[in-house]
Amino acid sequence: MQSESARMSSAAEARFRVQAPNSTPRAITVIALDAAAEIAVRRLADVGWRHATFFTAKSPDDALSDLGGGHCGVEEEIDRTDLVVLIAGPGGHAHAAPIIGAACNGRRVMTTGFVVSAASASDRDLSKTLAQLRPWSLMVVIAGSDEYLDDMMTALRA
Amino acid sequence: MLRKEQNDLLTDTGPGTPMGRMFRAYWIPALLADELPDNDCPPVRVKLMSERLVAFRDTQGRYGLVDEFCAHRGVSLWFARNEECGLRCSYHGWKYDVTGQCIDVPSEPAESGFSKKIKLRSYPLVERGGVLWTYMGAADAQPPLPEWEFITVPRRQTFTSKRFQESNWLQAMEGGIDSSHVSWLHRGDLNSDPLFKGAKGNQYNLNDARPVFEVVESPGGLYIGARRNAEDGKYYWRITQWVMPSFTMIAPRGSHSVHGHFWIPIDDENCWAWSFDYHPTRDLTEAEIAAMRDGKGIHVRYVPGTFRPLANKDNDYLIDRAAQKAGRTFSGVEGIAMQDASLQESMGPIVDRTKENLVSTDNGIIMARHRLLRAVKAFVDKGVVPPGVDPVHQKVRSAAIVLPPDVPFTEGASEALIARPAVAPASV
Numbered sequence: 001m002q003s004e005s006a007r008m009s010s011a012a013e014a015r016f017r018v019q020a021p022n023s024t025p026r027a028i029t030v031i032a033l034d035a036a037a038e039i040a041v042r043r044l045a046d047v048g049w050r051h052a053t054f055f056t057a058k059s060p061d062d063a064l065s066d067l068g069g070g071h072c073g074v075e076e077e078i079d080r081t082d083l084v085v086l087i088a089g090p091g092g093h094a095h096a097a098p099i100i101g102a103a104c105n106g107r108r109v110m111t112t113g114f115v116v117s118a119a120s121a122s123d124r125d126l127s128k129t130l131a132q133l134r135p136w137s138l139m140v141v142i143a144g145s146d147e148y149l150d151d152m153m154t155a156l157r158a
Numbered sequence: 159m160l161r162k163e164q165n166d167l168l169t170d171t172g173p174g175t176p177m178g179r180m181f182r183a184y185w186i187p188a189l190l191a192d193e194l195p196d197n198d199c200p201p202v203r204v205k206l207m208s209e210r211l212v213a214f215r216d217t218q219g220r221y222g223l224v225d226e227f228c229a230h231r232g233v234s235l236w237f238a239r240n241e242e243c244g245l246r247c248s249y250h251g252w253k254y255d256v257t258g259q260c261i262d263v264p265s266e267p268a269e270s271g272f273s274k275k276i277k278l279r280s281y282p283l284v285e286r287g288g289v290l291w292t293y294m295g296a297a298d299a300q301p302p303l304p305e306w307e308f309i310t311v312p313r314r315q316t317f318t319s320k321r322f323q324e325s326n327w328l329q330a331m332e333g334g335i336d337s338s339h340v341s342w343l344h345r346g347d348l349n350s351d352p353l354f355k356g357a358k359g360n361q362y363n364l365n366d367a368r369p370v371f372e373v374v375e376s377p378g379g380l381y382i383g384a385r386r387n388a389e390d391g392k393y394y395w396r397i398t399q400w401v402m403p404s405f406t407m408i409a410p411r412g413s414h415s416v417h418g419h420f421w422i423p424i425d426d427e428n429c430w431a432w433s434f435d436y437h438p439t440r441d442l443t444e445a446e447i448a449a450m451r452d453g454k455g456i457h458v459r460y461v462p463g464t465f466r467p468l469a470n471k472d473n474d475y476l477i478d479r480a481a482q483k484a485g486r487t488f489s490g491v492e493g494i495a496m497q498d499a500s501l502q503e504s505m506g507p508i509v510d511r512t513k514e515n516l517v518s519t520d521n522g523i524i525m526a527r528h529r530l531l532r533a534v535k536a537f538v539d540k541g542v543v544p545p546g547v548d549p550v551h552q553k554v555r556s557a558a559i560v561l562p563p564d565v566p567f568t569e570g571a572s573e574a575l576i577a578r579p580a581v582a583p584a585s586v
Contacts, residue, residue, distance in 0.1 A: 002472065005472075005500075006471040006503070008504075009324070009503050009505075009507070010506075011506065013372070013506070022513060022515065060490070077476050078402075083518060084488065086397075109519050112521070119375075124202055126569075127565065127566055130281065130564065131563075131564040138519070139370070139371050140372040140374075141374075142566075143528075151525075151527070152521065152524055152532075155160070155520070156159075156517070156518070157159055
């Protein structure tokens with residue numbers, strides 16, 4: 001007789017797996033921290049996502065701007081999200097990163113830092129951006145193409 | 159999460175499938191050289207990417223990898239006689255050389271030339287570093303021979319094993335780049351396994367169970383950096399290499415050997431987990447090799463006479479709930495390799511990725527899939543040679559290194575991530 005592990009890991013047993021949904025949607029907040037990032041975020045937002053909201057935060061004040069020009073407070077947005085994706089360009093000034101990062105840290109909200117246009121960036125510019133993102137990002141992504149953002153958002157069920 | 163059609167695309171590697179076609183652009187490990195130890199030794203069945211083959215070593219020491227079945231009546235050539243530079247089918251005596259060319263059909267007059275019209279599909283089989291490598295793609299696109307460092311160092315410096323894993327290749331490979339599971343599943347092994355213990359880096363691991371990850375595209379695949387706090391505000395980095403499609407290399411520990419894996423499809427529901435250990439600048443010690451043969455580190459003990467792990471699904475992986483409860487192992491399964499394999503096999507032969515819920519720390523896995531999908535499309539649509547085929551992409555190393563906080567690890571460890579002859583690995 002087969003062991004339980006052998007029987008239960010067979011292809012035949014796979015059809016008895018519970019088909020009910022095993023998660024509820026997560027809210028993802030994507031924030032562009034500089035002008036280069038804003039271009040990538042606007043393109044990404046145009047793809048159309050069910051569970052993601054998009055902002056810019058290019059100054060160190062306590063406000064996020066949505067892509068339509070509206071505003072909301074950092075803490076207000078962080079209170080209703082599950083994941084914050086901070087996006088910055090190489091060599092830019094991610095002035096708002098500390099405010100957003102501290103708000104996420106205080107609320108135990110996961111943060112991911114993403115460097116756009118990294119493939120063509122100099123080491124110096126990349127260092128500058130990483131120095132601003134690293135203290136506030138629990139995951140940092142440096143992709144060869146900004147289109148990776150689309151796949152990442154899809155994989156995270158945005 | 160992947161859509162079903164994406165999951166099917168990445169997991170199906172049979173002949174003619176997109177992923178199967180791309181996998182066939184690479185030299186892949188087929189057998190250990192020890193499996194064909196002598197000229198005219200018994201042939202060995204080989205199944206790769208859903209193709210049944212037989213490997214043999216002829217009278218002159220040439221290796222052959224050919225269709226397993228005789229062209230006459232479909233008999234398995236595993237039963238053949240390996241003699242006088244060819245495999246002779248035991249049924250009616252048809253004989254094949256290492257290229258699969260039929261060279262004798264005893265029932266037909268030799269002058270008829272009939273045998274010249276019979277040829278089995280065959281693939282090149284080449285020994286490099288104690289491993290027999292094959293290339294199963296188009297003959298006119300055959301790349302240069304593989305240049306992985308573990309097969310180019312002297313044989314005294316390297317040890318390779320393989321084990322049968324009962325799951326699709328992709329879920330096995332994804333385990334190799336899933337750095338965040340190490341602090342959980344393998345936490346009991348860092349200070350006890352003879353191939354890991356004693357390294358200073360282990361303390362960084364154990365003192366900081368919540369590493370921060372950075373994923374960076376490399377020319378051949380990905381660098382996956384796990385960052386932990388070190389002294390004086392510096393960071394301790396463990397950098398894993400993934401080279402497409404299925405090579406992974408784990409960051410070393412102290413003066414121990416460097417190790418990693420290949421994950422090679424047998425068919426869509428089984429794969430070979432190849433495991434190598436080597437040191438770029440010194441011989442492996444007898445104690446190290448004995449430990450590897452005894453299933454320590456990333457290796458396993460076997461069911462005698464097979465490459466099936468001794469702990470396997472038929473004996474519930476010898477799970478020890480008392481050891482689990484006492485904290486000696488986190489999952490109750492002993493040994494790093496079987497801790498991974500037991501969980502990956504539990505997912506089923508091909509995991510349904512439409513139901514998974516990935517999180518931010520899974521970006522290594524997400525980006526690997528992203529790169530594979532892009533490369534498959536470029537290869538199938540435009541014939542673009544995929545990353546990892548070029549031997550330059552194969553001359554890589556993993557690294558463990560302490561760096562200042564504002565330095566990208568790709569810059570601070572740039573030399574450490576390249577294989578350089580007679581240069582010691584970057585390790586802590």
